[in-house]
Amino acid sequence: IAAMGSSQGASVALQMVSTRPNFFAVPDDLKFKAVVAYYPLCSDATEQLTRPTLILIGELDDWTPASDCERWMARRTGKGAPVKLVIYPGAYHGFDDPDLVDGLRAFGHWIKYDADATQRSVTEMHDFLAAQFAK
DSSP, X not given: OEEEEETXXXXXXXXXXXXXXXXXXOOTTOOOOEEEEESOOGGGSOSSBSSOEEEEEEXXXXXXXXXXXXXXXXXXXXXXXXXXXXXXXXXXXXXXOXXXXXXXXXXXXXXXXXHHHHXXXXXXXXXXXXXXXXX
């Protein structure tokens, strides 16, 4: 199985595969093989992860900025399990939620659906998971 989450759930997924003790009771014999994180707060993760991870985030996300993930990726170069970061140009937080087609301001942040980013992210996720489970 794979762990997958969006926003806060994505941050939890990253924390679960971080190499430091965290807030969650994660067993030593963790059974999932990979993580898919839609627009997480990358600063919640340690630089070294224990499972292959795919991070999907919008370029214009002002809630969990892609630039934070880019800086995190630069710090973790060569450490731990492989991580792939995909940034969708012009996409905001919540880009995969079709209920947000008109966009919405929530807690001072803009969230908006983006059909193209959603489709591309689903394809990216399927390809990533297929590769992980082919091993």
